[in-house]
Amino acid sequence: MSVKSYSDSVSKVWPLFTNVDVDYGEDIFLYDRQGKKFIDFTSGIGVTNTGHCHPRVVNAIKEQSEKLLHGQTTILYNSMIDELANSIIKILPDELNCVFFSNSGSEAVESAIKLVRHATGKPNIICFQGGYHGRSIGALSLTTAKSVYRSGYQPLMSGVFVSPHPYFKQHSDENSEQRVKQCLDELDHILNTQTSPDETAAMIMEPILGEGGYIAPPKAFIQGVRDICDKHNILLIFDEIQTGFGRTGKYFAFEHFEIKPDILVIAKGIASGLPLSGIVANKKMMDKWITGSHGGTYAPNPLSIAAAIETIKILEEDNLVSNSEEIGEYLLNGLQKMKNEYPDIIDVRGKGLMIGCEFVEEDGLPGTFIAEKVRENCLSKGLILLTCGPYNQVIRWIPPLTTKKSDVDRSLSIFEKALKQTLG
């Protein structure tokens, strides 16, 4: 398949995974400039949780755009910032009661790094193998999902230590108790041999790996990391940029693991497509951040705030979080049935509408080529999907939370045709 690229006037650093010259979006659908309709099961990498251009979000943005486009946060008080912070806090445990806003996911991760350094007076951070936290130098230093993200950018931020994750390379025995124990032992060993607790400010993890392969690790692993943090007085940061705002069938993925992070990083699904991100922590910790020591010109932008306030209302009023759980289970079952028929699918897993379908070659190597072919064949039939995983061997399903059973049926039927076409 020939994939278009942008003209020479645009940087080639962006890969382009489809040739869809997009014109407009409506709920789960996208339309190109020739009027061809596509099912978008990427949600723009987990952003359009309320569907494309939800009329209520569009209306909120329209109304706001006629009033104010930029009202710099340190020059002017804007009560909408308080309103949004309160609506976020309302869906979180009591301890997470203070918000700092930024624009992109990476920026929010940078904020978390800076906050934990200020709040603890300690320099180092532990991250986990396979995690993705963004592209800016600080966030990239914590990112180990693929080396293409890091190559050529060294030296990255110092004071970062990488601990193993139960998911290793490919679908394997990540559910085994032994593997979890081994990972926790190694984490403990890192604290004993590389960065002592009195130099370690925080650990950061995606509770469910996103770019790294769509993996929910066993509860015992996440709880074990929480215990080690508690034992050594180390903060735990959860990057829920991809998993947040209903994506996994709960408002936030940490709810699946019956523990709470000290800092929650949010972005993507918060504002239905407008740039907005942030971190949420306890007020006592947030107050250790010295006034004026962090910030930026734009965040939070009034249009993004208006979109986010409306997005959170829609999630609640349209029961999109429980829809994510219910439709997610329906999609998972459909894919699991296919796994039973096609041995090239080695694993189907997920929570809510964050589902990974992993492929394997006959010789047991990661099914990179198959996953890419299936993705392309789906695209030519009008279904847009993405891959993920260290070898791009996983097809990820991340549709809007407004998806209905009939949409799933249609997509699964396209997927099966694409599988047959690929595997012969």
Ligand code: PMP
């Ligand atoms: N963390 C996670 C878990 C993400 O999924 C992403 C984006 N894919 C980021 C951080 C970075 O966000 P952004 O691209 O907005 O900088």
